[in-house]
Amino acid sequence: MRATAANTATAATATAATAAAAMFTRALRSDSRRLRPHLFRMMFAGLILGSLVVAHVQSLSLGAPGLFFFSNILWLNLVLIVLAAVSFLSTAITEEKEEGTLGLLMMAGVGPLAMLLGKSSTRLFSTSLLLVVQFPFALMAIVLGGVTFTQIAAGYIALAAFLALSANIGLLTSVICRRSGNAGGVTLLVLTVVLGGGYVLRPLVALLALAELRLWGLERQVSMMPLDWYRGGSAWFDDISSTQPWVSVVAGWLDDYDQLSMVTRLEQIGGSGFSESLISRGVVWDLVVSLVLFGIAWWVFIPATRNALTGVPPRGPVATASVSGRRGWLKWLSRPRWLAAGRAWRTAISWKEFHFTTGGVAWLLLKTVAYGAFLGISGWLLFDPVGGMPLRAWARIVLLGLLCFVGIEGGVYASRVFHDERKYRTLGVTLGFPIPAWRIVLEKLAGCSLGLLPALGWLLIGIQIDELVFWDLMADYRTWIAGLVYLVLVHLVLLLSLYVRWGALPLAVAMLVIVVGCGYPLMWLPTVALGVVTESDEAMVMPSIYACSVAVAVLLGLIVLRLKVVASES
């Protein structure tokens, strides 16, 4: 009996290994045949080579240019790994769910372990090739001076361990989430906490401590959170610990975590005089957590994917009984009729986007409450005219916070406008309607804009807290440049979503960071020159307006051209 069970287990393991190997081989073949991954790797190697040239030029006036060059590469890689995790690694399982092929794979005898190994290892391998391809260039930093081989090896070992951690965070989220967009968003959130560590979590702890103080009426016993909490935070933490001992315990944990975090490690490796071991505690931590996350992904695979085998796109909170009315009062209560999409408007494409891209009335209400809560709770916690934060500082936090929400929401909608239609192959049908392509795009954007109404509404209210903050912001030419760059970003996201299957938003952000990074020196000179000559901030915006206008026009043209191609392919 025992022998039979052992045989069965061995056979199952062998099947899983065979299936995983088959998927791995298929992915490798497919990767090696496609031009795009090779071009991407070549582009990345080119970027490193460019950095090398810059470092060489800097060596004329800078000490230890090798260290400067190597440090830049480390941070660039960190950004790349985060982007890969958000876009590429976190969609391993969700794309199978969305395509409805997960059930087919399971029917073909590919079990959870084989699927997780097959899907994640290929993507991990493909991403790690990016690290491998640049390693020879990184070694040249030794020639430039200021870096030892140990430093370079330690740097790449740390990056590889962090890549494994990011890949498994992405894998777990892709198992749990139903949509690639959600998986990417959750992965980004988790990685922000993992990388930010204490920098991100300390303010949250502080806010919780503040909430407790407010609730118990103890706020007068300690000084309130200082405006520069992020700089002098530790002193305030000590102060607040006198009334709330748990804060010091958590602060201790956060300090310990900061020692392990990737950011600290890269700072150490990229600094001069590095003499630690190749494999740090942080590397071991990353690898152990990776294994644990993989185990959890395996454990939850079946329950988490049980309802996602059909590939039916989710409707979100939009009720289905649009006209026929109630079907049982319990059902009606959970999805009341007014949450249904109702009848299509005259601008039907806007109707479709509003309900099926932004989530319709239900999400509109939910966001209205959430943003209102943000305004109310932040005021309750932070605003203290006596000893803490003044009205103006609170108004600034509210304004910037809501602007961030608008920006994030807008970016997410832009990435979904065409993506969902491409994924479900309806874009050809939509483009075949008797409406010009430009109007389809406009109607889509208009529908998505309705989803922004809660954030914009609360923004208007937030402005009333202290109008001067708003006008100060408007008077700053950098605000306008940021707005223009955001406009370019939205168009870039729209365009990329017509090409890539997932990750248009992070890819657009990465492209824009690189383009703005390279273009900044070019734009800086005319911007400052105009400012000096005209002594006007408004004039300083002009070069950016021209550059962004040209970029938007080009992107719009490319979008329309691409739409025509997609329509003919359908």
Next chain:
Amino acid sequence: MTELAGDVPGDVPGDVPGDVPGDVPGDVPGDVPGDVPGDVSPAVSVEGLSHSYSERRALRSIDLEIPRGRLHGLVGPNGAGKSTLLKILATLLETQSGLVSVLGMGVTEDALSIRRRLGYLPEDPAAYRQMTCFEMLDFCGAVHGRPLEQRDVEIAPALEMVGLSDRRDQVVGTLSRGLQRRLGVARVLIHDPDLLIFDEPAAGLDPRARIELMELMRDLCGLGKTVVISSHILAELGDLCDSVTVLDRGRVRFHGMIDELPGGDGDLGCYELRLLHDEEAIGEIVSVLDGVLDVVPLESGRAWRVVCRSSQTDIASLLKTLVERGIIVVSFVREQNRLNEAFLSLTTRGVE
């Protein structure tokens, strides 16, 4: 090749654009190009149309004309250029050379006007899978400018027509592929178009739905609409269509009435073989005989189509072989549908 214009049943009073229900509100008769009272221009007119994808030529100088009110079939082997032609007619693909007019309007300059009066169902039954059936038809009606009251009247019969009345509030993504295709048919009918283009409409449908779809197309044709169907199921097209275009490697091999189809070289024969029991190995047994070109299963292992060269195949010995192997033959009948034979004689094997 036969010129068809003018001699067709579709050219009847009432077929005149402007009278037809496909003219959506807001489209004042006469304000749409091609929508001229008394217009007797063909539903589709193609002159010298060529189209290439990179280095592959999909269409090579095609000329054809489909009069209004006609039920027209488009057949050809894989890669013959059928879908390319249909996409050009549906204004989804821009013409590279040649003149194409649909309902009297040029596909390049009047694309939007054509789309208002055209229903195109692609091979892949793309559907808005998050919506319910009702929402999808409501959406498509609204996009075509149908007012709310009109949609109220039109959606229920459209769902009824494709047998989806009891699924009106079901999410489209949860429907089977066949039901999604039926919904696709309802989608293209919702704005009451004058010209309907179906690319492989019967793919994925069960036999009953397929028969109902064919009947529906006949009915639509009877209402004065022009229907163009691309299909691989030659037997059904042969029974259904008034006229046919046979495409092969981007060229028109035949364009004309079904009755005028050439009978091939007279040597090709299509036989329908019916057996008492399922016999999966029939292909292996028959295909080795002299002159047998193809053995295709029809519905199950009991019904087969045998294509052979009459001059080389001894039918008696074919039947004798089957009997000797203990296979009980119920019937062995030469098919009267000429489209099969014409298709085989007009087209070549494989794709370019």
